[in-house]
Every structure is written in C-alpha cells, then in structure tokens.
Amino acid sequence: MPFTYTRLSPVSFSNKPRFEKVVIAKTWNKSNEVIVSPSIAKSNLWDLKTSVTKAVDGGANWLHVSVQDGSLLAPKISLGSPIVSCLRKNVPKDVKIDVKLNTLEPFDRIDEFVNAGADVITFAPESAKQPMAVLQKIRDLSTIHDRDILAGIVLNPSTSIFTIEELVPYCDIVVVMLVNAGLGTTPYATLDEKVSRVRKIRSYIGPTMRVQIDGGVNERSVRDLIEAGADTIVAGSAVFKSDDPKKVIRALKGGRN
DSSP: OOEEEEEEOSOOSSSSOOEEEEEEOSSOOTTSOOEEEEBGGGSOGGGHHHHHHHHHHTTOOEEEEEEEESSTTSOSEEOOHHHHHHHHHHSOTTSEEEEEEESSOGGGGHHHHHHHTOSEEEEOGGGOSOHHHHHHHHHHHHHHTTOOOEEEEEEOTTSOGGGGTTTGGGOSEEEEESSOTTTOOOSOOSHHHHHHHHHHHHHHHOSSSEEEEESSOOTTTHHHHHHHTOOEEEESHHHHTOSOHHHHHHHHTTTOO
C-alpha cells in the first residue's frame, strides 16, 4: 500500500491556506548503492589510524567528519580541517571524506575544507546568510580543482522540508538528522517517526538524489530507514565500538552490498 499524508501546500494563490494530499509509493528507486559513512567522532582518537583502517577494510565507503564550532547550532567543539587533511592523505582515494559543517557561516569555511581534501560538504541552511551561495561555491571549487565534490544540505529535526525547495536543484545529497546536532537528543520517540520523516523527505526530493541519515542508526533500525528512502548511512558507535566492524557495516548496508 502507498503511504499518504496531508501537508500545507508550499504554493497558494488565495488568502486561505491550501492543503493537499501527498501519496508516496511504499518503495522507491533503489538504484543507488547503499553507502556507509562511519563517523570518526566516535572512533578511538588515541589510535585513529587503527580505527579508520578497520572501518575501511570492513567496507566503509566514506568517512564522516562532523565539524562543530561551539555555536548555538552545535554547542560542542570537535574536529577540523587538519583531521580531514590527514584522512585524505592516508586513506584510499576511492573512500570519500564526508564533511558536515555544523558551523556558522559555512561560506567562510568552504575553501579551507576543499583544500584539506573534503569530497562531500554539507551544511544546515539556517547556518548561512545565503545558503544558495554556499552550494554554488562548493560547485565552483569542484570545477576549479577538477574534483567531483558533492554538495548538500542538512535538515535538522526542527527544519521544515519546505525551507529547502529552492536549494534542492543545487544539491547532490540531503542529510536527515535524526538527533539534534551536537546534543544527541532526539524529538522522535519511535522508529516509525524517524521512518516517516525519511519517507517524506525522499518523496519531496525525488528518487535519485542521495539521502543520508545521521543519528543513532544501528543494525536494528537501518533496514526500515533504507526502505523509507535512505541510501547513505552515518554510524559512529555502531561501527567503532564493535568487535567486528565488517559485520556491522554489512548489516548497515541492509545486507545487500
């Protein structure tokens, strides 16, 4: 059965709000390979080389670096461009370095992280005065450096889907946060609520763009989230705290890859 929900239409030409029913197919085009991007914030930073090597040897496609500047957007301070540079110089070239900028005014940070070797750069639209300009800068630098750098936006739990309407055409990936950035808390009481959020976003952006999920994802919850439309999985503790990262990464791919 298809999944149906009612939403406020983003366009209305009358004084009264117009509601519309949205019908979402139960399944989506699963042509994208399911990618696992272990978050190194949960790795053993005392022995980062060993942690990363185990993850990559275990099948990790990307490595996720969550950059936080201590602002209200992400009240912790963690990691930075030197970590990105170190990873890019030492891991295989086919492993993408996936950077999420939880920083104010990401426009000012793009050059720094492109030069450090980031292959994927995402940011929250509310963190930028001109989010379109941030996306365009990533694309411009990708061309200048002759590199395939993916650009994307982060949807925090409180961010409406409709705020990204004009940005989606300029994105390669949309990140769905299942926790509040930097805090780890979540407004979603059940897995069904998380699945619903992912499904709505997948429907809104279409079947081909990547949808990344981040926050408390594990082997038990990932299958339902993949079925809802996620195809890029950020996982920290599930991978780095495991005695068998390869087994966990396979499970996080839905056992399909």
